[in-house]
Amino acid sequence: MTTESRRALAGAALLRGEITTALRRALLEELAAVGYGRLSIEAVARRAGVAKTAVYRRWTSKLEMVLEVVSEVAGQRLAVPDTGSLGGDLELVLQIMAHTLRHPLASQIIPDLLSEAGRDPQIAQTLHQALRDAQKDVGVQLVDRAVARGEVPPGTDLDVALDLVVGPLYWRLAVVRQPLSPDYIPRLAAATAAALEKP
Amino acid sequence: MTTESRRALAGAALLRGEITTALRRALLEELAAVGYGRLSIEAVARRAGVAKTAVYRRWTSKLEMVLEVVSEVAGQRLAVPDTGSLGGDLELVLQIMAHTLRHPLASQIIPDLLSEAGRDPQIAQTLHQALRDAQKDVGVQLVDRAVARGEVPPGTDLDVALDLVVGPLYWRLAVVRQPLSPDYIPRLAAATAAALEKP
DNA sequence: GTACGTCGCGACGCAACCGTAGCGTCGCTG
DNA sequence: CAGCGACGCTACGGTTGCGTCGCGACGTAC
Numbered sequence: 001m002t003t004e005s006r007r008a009l010a011g012a013a014l015l016r017g018e019i020t021t022a023l024r025r026a027l028l029e030e031l032a033a034v035g036y037g038r039l040s041i042e043a044v045a046r047r048a049g050v051a052k053t054a055v056y057r058r059w060t061s062k063l064e065m066v067l068e069v070v071s072e073v074a075g076q077r078l079a080v081p082d083t084g085s086l087g088g089d090l091e092l093v094l095q096i097m098a099h100t101l102r103h104p105l106a107s108q109i110i111p112d113l114l115s116e117a118g119r120d121p122q123i124a125q126t127l128h129q130a131l132r133d134a135q136k137d138v139g140v141q142l143v144d145r146a147v148a149r150g151e152v153p154p155g156t157d158l159d160v161a162l163d164l165v166v167g168p169l170y171w172r173l174a175v176v177r178q179p180l181s182p183d184y185i186p187r188l189a190a191a192t193a194a195a196l197e198k199p
Numbered sequence: 200m201t202t203e204s205r206r207a208l209a210g211a212a213l214l215r216g217e218i219t220t221a222l223r224r225a226l227l228e229e230l231a232a233v234g235y236g237r238l239s240i241e242a243v244a245r246r247a248g249v250a251k252t253a254v255y256r257r258w259t260s261k262l263e264m265v266l267e268v269v270s271e272v273a274g275q276r277l278a279v280p281d282t283g284s285l286g287g288d289l290e291l292v293l294q295i296m297a298h299t300l301r302h303p304l305a306s307q308i309i310p311d312l313l314s315e316a317g318r319d320p321q322i323a324q325t326l327h328q329a330l331r332d333a334q335k336d337v338g339v340q341l342v343d344r345a346v347a348r349g350e351v352p353p354g355t356d357l358d359v360a361l362d363l364v365v366g367p368l369y370w371r372l373a374v375v376r377q378p379l380s381p382d383y384i385p386r387l388a389a390a391t392a393a394a395l396e397k398p
Numbered sequence: 399g400t401a402c403g404t405c406g407c408g409a410c411g412c413a414a415c416c417g418t419a420g421c422g423t424c425g426c427t428g
Numbered sequence: 429c430a431g432c433g434a435c436g437c438t439a440c441g442g443t444t445g446c447g448t449c450g451c452g453a454c455g456t457a458c
Contacts, residue, residue, distance in 0.1 A: 033318070034236065035315065037233065037234045037235070108317050111314035112314045112315075115234070115310035115311045118306065119232070119307070128375065128376075157386050160387050160390055163371045163387070164363075167367035167368070167369065168359075168363050168366030168367065169366070170366065171370065172362045172366065175313050177316075178358075188359050190397075191359055191363055191397065192363075192394060195391060196390070197393075198389075198397075
């Protein structure tokens with residue numbers, strides 16, 4: 001149940017939604033600035049301009065707070081329109097990915113939490129759940145379509161295909177952090193399409 | 200100048216190499232266990248079974264310690280033998296990468312530090328230097344050879360090519376952390392070769 | 399209009415880590 | 429063989445974050 005709905009239902013003096021919003025925003029900013037490891041509840045409250053107890057009234061721990069806020073952001077589904085060809089679909093998906101990974105907060109938070117997922121099973125479960133869902137979207141909307149069009153053979157290994165689509169751009173933007181030349185994404189899309197089309 | 204060479208040169212009562220070694224090892228273990236953000240010098244010394252001052256005599260800060268130890272490990276060059284075909288070379292490189300990324304310490308430390316590199320320019324410079332060198336090795340030994348063989352066109356975009364080789368496996372092993380099926384690497388190598396061979 | 403419940407806020411004791419100073423010891427130097 | 433320099437170790441004050449408690453304020457219900 002969201003804070004707002006609770007306020008609407010009860011009409012009583014419950015959590016003030018404006019402060020919850022400020023805390024959510026402050027959490028993401030702080031997460032990007034110092035990372036999960038160094039994240040302190042004090043700093044989040046300070047950044048939101050709010051007392052520490054405001055946090056403890058809403059979440060019981062740093063982990064719970066991060067999981068709730070992040071899973072809400074990460075849970076958004078992605079609709080990929082059908083452009084009519086595998087190459088076109090690929091280019092569109094890569095453009096969307098690039099747009100997301102270029103966001104200053106996202107480009108810091110995503111690699112940080114993914115690395116933390118190697119230590120904390122709860123973070124791992126939450127993030128890998130979100131990843132799996134997002135990848136399934138891409139797999140269904142992109143690979144399955146290409147199979148239906150006859151562009152790729154039906155026996156295509158979905159595991160390899162997904163890694164081929166997502167891996168290079170993530171490596172480039174989130175790991176090596178090099179800028180993209182203007183025609184990088186079209187080239188990458190073409191090369192990836194070639195990899196998928198060959199049996 | 201290394202500790203050992205200083206001892207050999209001066210013959211005086213200098214840093215004991217055994218303790219330096221224990222600290223290096225402890226640093227890597229601690230780095231894998233808690234990450235750079237939470238890393239404390241106290242914990243490293245404790246893990247090495249040594250007093251805190253032993254650390255401060257060798258390094259002035261946590262950052263300097265990490266940079267020194269990590270850059271030594273990361274600086275090792277990679278020689279890729281010529282198997283005679285692009286597909287064979289690719290499969291070999293991917294096998295070596297997979298072997299490295301499966302090491303328990305490396306699989307934790309590498310993503311952690313790479314994510315920290317987004318915040319700390321010094322870490323970024325050190326790591327991206329190492330990455331650039333390693334990628335150049337792969338580029339020269341793998342792509343250039345393929346061009347010489349006539350397997351790929353001379354105008355191949357090296358940026359895209361390198362991301363295509365490294366990205367998918369890194370994504371799979373270091374980010375999603377899913378196990379590899381036995382024929383995953385051959386399939387990935389074949390698909391990547393197809394992506395490179397098409398102009 | 400009054401009483402009650404929940405709010406945000408500042409203050410508190412506790413624990414961990416930082417970086418440094420003083421101590422006794424060991425081994426090379428002359 | 430005497431002296432000295434660098435060693436590792438224990439101990440210390442200062443800082444930061446944790447999680448909790450009691451206070452006054454505010455709005456709702458009766």
